[in-house]
Amino acid sequence: MNHTTSFIGRIMTIILVFCTTSTWAQDNFLPGFYITQTNDTIRGLIHYQSWVNSPSGIEFKLESNQAIETLSPLTTREVHVKGEIWIGGTIQVETSPRAIRNLIQSPSLELSPDTAFLLVLVNGRKTLAYHRNVSKNENFYILNQGKLELLEYKKYLGPVNPEQTSPQQEIASEQLYEKEIQRYKGQLLEYLSDWYTGKEEIKSTPYSRRSLVALFKSYYRATTQMDFDIQEMAKFNHKFGVIAGVTYYQLDMFRSSGADPNLSLHPRLTKSQFTHHVGFSGGVTAEFILPRNVRHNSIYTELAYHGFTSSSYYESSNSSGEYRTEYDSQLEFHYLKLLGQYRLRQSLGKLSLYEGIGVLVNTPIIRHHETIERDVTPINTSERSYDTFKSLKPFEVGLGASLGIGGDHLSGEIRYEMGNGLSSQPGLGSLSHRASLMIGYNL
Template sequence: MLKTYITSILLCLSIFANAQQNFKPGYILSDSKSDTTFGQIDYQNWENNPKEIRFQNNNNQILNIVTSEISAFGISNEEHYQTKRTSLDITPNQEGRLLKTPNRTITEDTLISLLVLVSGENSLYFFKDKRDKEHFFLEKQNEITELVNHRYLIEQNSKLYIRELPLYRAQLKSLFSDCSKEVKVDGIPFVKKSLTKKLIEYNECVGCTYLCYYEKKKDASSISLGLVLAYNSENKNFVHIDYLPDIRQRYTLKSQGLTYGINAEFVMPRSLNRNRIYFEAYYIQEKIDTELKDYLQKLNSINLTTLYRRSLANTNEIKPYLGIGLGLKYLLTPRDEHIFNPLEVITPQLLLELGIKRKNLGAYARLKSYPFPTSDYEYLYKRVAEVYDKFTYKKLQFQFGLSYFLINKTN
């Protein structure tokens, strides 16, 4: 049985690996606007401007395309990139990498794919290199200028200090000089939102048309909180032993009913909203339906669950997912003065689940395994020490649940 469970987990991991691709409608542009090819692009919400993309054409062929060999590509209604030849300031700009010289290092005639922030007669582009340095380029009258925010180290009294030269502000003043009114750039920070806003203000001033692509949905972490209602089905062996008359009564008990609890879901950053950690806590009451009315009548427990969930689709309104994880079943001590505490109060479970989510509502089917021999509860009765009850859970159990997120930030 355990071998079957392990095989199922390995199959799920294989599905997770194949689910890493995320094809979305897009296009590539070779040399001219008439040479546009539409298809699907494996969109990975790139942190750095991609040097290579996977493109699926209408014949379902998947091609690996070097972005510097095409003139443009994009994800429809999301991101657009254009390949430009320009000079590039590669001087280190992050703390820990700064140089002790004001000199800058420039590479000429560099061919790179730039993320379009504003497109029009005056355009703004963004590029994040392999060292995570952020670059901004402004194109005016087909001439591209890199905006420069230069930082370097200076030494004073045997201590190092960072000197920052926001040269881009003077560059913007010069580039915006033909505007009939002043576009204020003093104090403007070197970030996407602020620079985009200023270029839009300039385009509107000089009467130029433009398209703004800045508003990209952040792939940040988020958390949701809610309630869970589940139908729990568990089978277990129940043995009632009385040593004096040497009575051993065996039963197979079926515990079926509704459980309720609370849950939380955490979406990992930079995962295309796919990788999630799910937490759940719910209460279970299992009734013992036998003719032994003088003994234990029910088992009460709290279940704590942690799962890793992987969404198999990210663009559909209904999102299926697979999950694997661990559960802990904590047995609450019966309020009976004639019963000793059970010998085992915490029982581990291995979990495998398949589910779907639509906005705030989720549903799942879960397979629970009790793989360890400690999955036994034994109760010894004080009044007759020769009598005790023993419960052993079957190795595989099932659970079906519904969850509703009262605070939903994950979708």
């Protein structure tokens, strides 16, 4: 097996291990309760999935060691978990496409029945709920006389109305424009009829989560009703910190694929072993927690320094051993590394276990590589020096995986990183390997 195949194989192994072990975060039972259609309250553990699409069922168990049952929207009025309220019921869903490139010409609502749990965005005397299906269509509902009522809205393609154009304008008969059915505004005018000063604000409110929640906030403020709850939109949380640790470095040089097998290329490099290096590495970090995800998935970035020194020795001689050539190579490289990882976390009480996989780019800031060649004979010794490598890559790219444990501020992790090395000489390949033990601190 050549080194290129080995490099690809190791990358695939890391990805496979990452994908396999990421399943440890699937269970996420949190304390909560549900209310039946007969008004009974049952407390226990809810399998919280931070649902992006409205679920058709929610798993529940009374205690951690008991069997799991699936709550149905038909028999469950409300589910309360992690500060969220989910209302169950049978609803009408408007399913026509809303992306501009997919709009159709029919102005008729395309309604389809669905049985699901809806997220309550505003909970109070006037309630606003939210539904999202697998096609990413967002629909909003009001709780009117105990029933979920769809706020009707649709986008479609149609011609410009004649009254919207002036006599001087010429409109192509086949030209179509984006248009909207906005019946939800009339529904809200009736639903919020005790808001005497809100007519204009209702008429100007777009059909979006942020806008409708803001409208209901205005309603409650204007009517001096303070008994309501708002489900705020999930946001990106972020952490900034520093990280430092110890890194073990090993450089492998080899004959790269495509090299002429009849030529003896670079034996002083490919037939000698470079010494390993153990040294300091450290830098600054930024981690962005993705909103509405079960496992607290995050995007982790790091800008760090690391470096290494290494040497190799190779000797060739004639058959009698009287004449020999010695090659003494010395390397010193210092890098700025940019690392980006996708991370998964599993809560362990006040701590969390995490794993990450991502890509890295090493940019050299100091490069020194020198080989001293000595010709030794029984009579004398001569030497000369030259650059170890004829050409170097402007930067190194690679893959990095990590496994760690941490709390709110302190964390510790082990890492393995592999890069495509530093040589860009034809026929001479290289791989870099780094194993690190790192300590991090979030500010």
